[in-house]
Amino acid sequence: MLEYTRTISLVTCMDLSSNNLSGEIPEELSSLLGLRVLNLSRNHLTGKIPDKIGKLALLESLDFSKNQLSGTIPPSMSSLTFLSYLNLSNNNLSGKIPSGNQLQTLQDPSIYMSNNDLCGLPLTDKCDSDETSQSPMPIGGDVKKDDGAHEMAWFYSALGPGFAVRFWAFCGVLVLKKAWRIAYYRFFDEMKERLLYGCCFARC
Known part of the structure; x- marks a missing residue:
């Protein structure tokens, strides 16, 4: 040996x-x-x-x-x-x-x-172990995609009513509050005059 x-x-x-x-x-x-x-x-x-x-x-x-x-x-x-x-x-x-x-x-x-x-x-x-990892997901298993679809549906369904509420709340304040309505229109008049004055000045 x-x-x-x-x-x-x-x-x-x-x-x-x-x-x-x-x-x-x-x-x-x-x-x-x-x-x-x-x-x-x-x-x-x-x-x-x-x-x-x-x-x-x-x-x-x-x-x-x-x-x-x-x-x-x-x-x-x-x-x-x-x-x-x-x-x-x-x-x-x-x-x-x-x-x-x-x-x-x-x-x-x-x-x-x-x-x-x-x-x-x-x-x-x-x-x-390979078959388990490659097996298809069970029915209802794709939770994330379903949740995303539901979230988008809720977003679009709430978009219209939300816009309407904000719009009428703003307009309602102008209708009910005379002082605010006058200040609001005066602000836009001043902005218009400034823009026109600036354009005339630029041309001169």
């Missing part, structure tokens, strides 16, 4: 495919920070994909296909910005496929095939 201690950063490729390996994927694999290729396909591995898989920042190729892995795909996998090849098919993975960063460029559905409980893009199976 070999133990990598000082040369951990020098391990760039690990291919243990088709070896009848069993048990869970060890968390210690996340310590191989120089790893670029990791292939554990065609074994009998169980358990979850390690949450710290995202620490392998230089990983370009990852193959966990044809095992019995279960659980969800860890969100940290979306941080593998150099990943160009991924195969998680033929497992028992479940939940929503993470999105973002490099995973958005890997749009081949065969990457995740034969994982009956996986959902989300690039698969055609939608997750329950």
Whole structure:
């Protein structure tokens, strides 16, 4: 048995495919920070994909296909910005496929095939949360639009009576108050004279 201690950063490729390996994927694999290729396909591995898989920042190729892995795909996998090849098919993975960063460029559905409980893009199976967020609003749900329409209707219905009340209140004061009526007409006469005087002055 070999133990990598000082040369951990020098391990760039690990291919243990088709070896009848069993048990869970060890968390210690996340310590191989120089790893670029990791292939554990065609074994009998169980358990979850390690949450710290995202620490392998230089990983370009990852193959966990044809095992019995279960659980969800860890969100940290979306941080593998150099990943160009991924195969998680033929497992028992479940939940929503993470999105973002490099995973958005890997749009081949065969990457995740034969994982009956996986959902989300690039698969055609939608997750329950997606259907809920995209579901049409119930009848009467568009409250804001209805409220706006009612407010506009009330505004226009009150506009006419309001104008009439103000108009007749103003005219009523002039009719009943003789002194105000005289002052009102005198004000307009003075304004007219000033305007005429200003125009004559401008012409001169």
